[in-house]
Amino acid sequence: MEETMKLATMEDTVEYCLFLIPDESRDSDKHKEILQKYIERIITRFAPMLVPYIWQNQPFNLKYKPGKGGVPAHMFGVTKFGDNIEDEWFIVYVIKQITKEFPELVASTNRVFFCHGELCIIPAPRKSGAESWLPTTPPTIPQALNIITAHSEKILASESIRAAVNRRIRGYPEKIQASLHRAHCFLPAGIVAVLKQRPRLVAAAVQAFYLRDPIDL
Template identity: 85%
Template sequence: MFGVTKFGDNIEDEWFIVYVIKQITKEFPELVARIEDNDGEFLLIEAADFLPKWLDPDNSTNRVFFHHGELCIIPAPRKPGAESWLPTTPPTIPQALNIITAHSEKILASESIRAAVNRRIRGYPEKIQASLHRAHCFLPAGIVAVLKRRPRLVAAAVQAFYLRDPIDLRACRVFKTFLPETRIMTSVTFTKCLYAQLVQQRFVPDRRSGYR
């Protein structure tokens, strides 16, 4: 089973996912999980100052996992054939799962590596509330109703506006559904990252839209 998340510019969302995965594998000890982003094994990047000399981007594939709520790193054999249970090349997923199941006590990441990752996720889940920002917005009543039922659409709306191009702006020339005269004041909850993306934008609406 796998999943993909688009966290955009908000790196804290990525680290919250790390926290969730760590907690899931702690709650369900039979599970093994791994996580990477477009930079690859970003957990190793976070703990770069504490990695063993043998570990580098070229040989880290399928070595970094969470198991029993702890970060694990499958080591490379010091000498070919020295440890029969360790492959001489980066393990496949089936090999990695077999190693984790049979030798979980031997693959626990060093305390300094685990501490580096744990420092990054310290404070969750309480820290979630600190990352939110509430703002009063003057919005069409239809949008207010939609956001009341599906508040998560705020992120998609902000991203669409933040990453807009001239073709996207054609849709903003005339508003037939969300009319300006229906606007009401409402409170909207953003992440601080989403709110920052909005306030740094300059936008002049098309006169035909009815917005000023």
């Protein structure tokens, strides 16, 4: 049962990491300051899209994560999207745009990542030693960042793969408004005032309504 619950949690949750390239040795305090400034710049730049977006469960977020176990310090976020798979794809769009507007940042999960707004994949070598720059085992984050820096032109994902991803996120940010559902209902004035200030609370209210059980009625 515990394993099933963990799997369910992973299936409706998306994690994302943004690393600074090149992966140079930096004073930890200085690196933290740099990354925190990037977080501020990113949130400010994308606020016009992120603020009005109504998330089903959790919003897009970034926080500083210190280096640990060979993984350099980076920006990290996790969002539980629940039943709304569109939240996950919107995050893919946001991450893609972040790496496009901040080319010194990459979103990496070892072999698959966004760099300069393009989807890239570090391939597994077909033969041992065929490509000296390709690790024979799954690359570590530092290895991946070094490959991105030195061989970015060689690891661009195929046109068909990039086209498939682009088709899925096509229409953003315009389709944010098109995806909104509208309904008329009577609410107490106090709740109306709160929702005007924090419209994303609508999602929590709707979720509580459709997840209610007979005891709640």
